[in-house]
Amino acid sequence: MFVLYISIYSIIMYIAQPVIWIRLLWRSRKSPSYRKRWLERYGFHHKSIKSDGIVLHAVSLGETLAAIPLIRALQKRYPRITITLTAMTPTGIELAQSRFHDNTYCSYLPYDLPGSMKRFIDQVKPKLVIAMETELWPNLINILYQRNIPFVIVNARLSFRSFIGYKKFRYFISLIMERITFIAAQNKGDAIRFLKLGLKKNKLFVTGNLKFDIEISQDLLNKISFLKKTWIKNRQVWIASSTHKGEEILLLQAHKHLLTTFPNLLMILAPRHPERFINVRSITEEAGFSYIMRSDGVAPSQETQVIINDTIGELMLLYGVSDMAFIGGSLVKHGGHNPLEPAAHSIPLIMGPYTFNFHDICIKLYESDGLITVTDTESLISTITMLLTNKQSRLNYGYRAIKVLKHNQGALQQLLYLLDNYLLIRR
Numbered sequence: 001m002f003v004l005y006i007s008i009y010s011i012i013m014y015i016a017q018p019v020i021w022i023r024l025l026w027r028s029r030k031s032p033s034y035r036k037r038w039l040e041r042y043g044f045h046h047k048s049i050k051s052d053g054i055v056l057h058a059v060s061l062g063e064t065l066a067a068i069p070l071i072r073a074l075q076k077r078y079p080r081i082t083i084t085l086t087a088m089t090p091t092g093i094e095l096a097q098s099r100f101h102d103n104t105y106c107s108y109l110p111y112d113l114p115g116s117m118k119r120f121i122d123q124v125k126p127k128l129v130i131a132m133e134t135e136l137w138p139n140l141i142n143i144l145y146q147r148n149i150p151f152v153i154v155n156a157r158l159s160f161r162s163f164i165g166y167k168k169f170r171y172f173i174s175l176i177m178e179r180i181t182f183i184a185a186q187n188k189g190d191a192i193r194f195l196k197l198g199l200k201k202n203k204l205f206v207t208g209n210l211k212f213d214i215e216i217s218q219d220l221l222n223k224i225s226f227l228k229k230t231w232i233k234n235r236q237v238w239i240a241s242s243t244h245k246g247e248e249i250l251l252l253q254a255h256k257h258l259l260t261t262f263p264n265l266l267m268i269l270a271p272r273h274p275e276r277f278i279n280v281r282s283i284t285e286e287a288g289f290s291y292i293m294r295s296d297g298v299a300p301s302q303e304t305q306v307i308i309n310d311t312i313g314e315l316m317l318l319y320g321v322s323d324m325a326f327i328g329g330s331l332v333k334h335g336g337h338n339p340l341e342p343a344a345h346s347i348p349l350i351m352g353p354y355t356f357n358f359h360d361i362c363i364k365l366y367e368s369d370g371l372i373t374v375t376d377t378e379s380l381i382s383t384i385t386m387l388l389t390n391k392q393s394r395l396n397y398g399y400r401a402i403k404v405l406k407h408n409q410g411a412l413q414q415l416l417y418l419l420d421n422y423l424l425i426r427r
Contacts, residue, residue: 241326
């Protein structure tokens with residue numbers, strides 16, 4: 001029966017390829033990187049890949065960021081093992097390439113077609129394959145199972161909405177679950193949903209969320225110190241990070257209002273997707289702001305009102321020079337982005353009402369009074385005004401945010417202990 005299901009799935013994947021090509025070309029209009037490295041998406045590589053190690057798959061930028069502490073820990077624990085880090089988006093690849101050099105190869109994971117996956121696995125010859133969050137690739141999982149190569153999902157989450165979708169194909173999914181070595185879930189709720197999809201209890205562990213295991217390196221602290229001296233000086237700064245279409249206009253309206261009371265206030269505006277950098281620049285210019293682009297490499301003058309971040313992988317640095325952070329994707333119905341990165345810098349966190357992508361994290365922060373929720377431009381202005389005029393309130397919100405972060409750390413160590421069973425022989 002499984003052969004029938006996997007065959008039907010593969011046929012659907014083959015039929016979908018022209019649609020996928022059109023989508024890639026469409027996205028490449030604003031982001032040319034989507035036109036590059038197409039052969040990798042089908043398991044063909046011009047460069048030889050270091051084999052006989054770990055494949056770690058992080059779908060996009062967010063998962064790649066969450067994977068960084070795990071990769072660093074694996075490199076330290078197993079210095080002789082090579083790691084192939086895969087992603088599905090150009091931003092994920094670009095971030096990985098900027099962070100890792102020695103003993104790490106960055107590549108697209110092929111589309112889940114039988115031939116593509118076999119080519120990739122034949123070349124990489126992994127001893128272990130790790131997927132971040134919830135990536136069920138039936139052909140990949142089945143090929144690894146047939147070759148007796150462990151496949152694990154770490155930092156796994158399964159929302160109720162995704163659970164309902166998978167449940168429609170429960171029998172097929174249960175057969176996939178049988179071929180997974182183990183799943184390390186973020187919390188008990190996710191774990192229960194995996195069990196309901198057919199995962200055996202002995203293959204399930206609740207390790208917590210890797211996103212809490214953030215470390216700020218001395219190198220980053222040095223860069224923050226430099227920017228504060230050369231960029232910020234004595235100005236107050238707020239950052240609007242990972243923003244989406246429809247948010248920038250609202251955020252810039254709030255900033256214009258705030259400048260009437262705080263004329264020296266500096267805003268850092270960081271759109272989520274690179275293909276929107278030009279559009280956000282136009283919006284900022286049309287709104288009449290004096291602005292610079294981060295990629296210009298120049299320091300803001302006293303007249304600069306907005307810095308548009310058009311680089312990849314620098315948010316942790318920019319949070320470090322900010323007095324407070326609004327985390328985007330939350331004033332529009334996108335579901336929000338990770339609030340833990342600014343929390344690591346002990347600064348107040350502000351989000352809109354739509355935080356379902358990070359529901360558990362936001363609940364923890366909100367219940368500990370470490371997250372402020374706003375609903376519109378007016379409430380955002382009111383909140384930022386309060387924080388700018390009350391230093392003790394800023395410190396209190398920042399302290400409570402980092403306290404939640406520190407209290408929930410430890411997932412990384414638990415996960416490394418589980419992975420030891422498959423990697424100690426390679427140490």
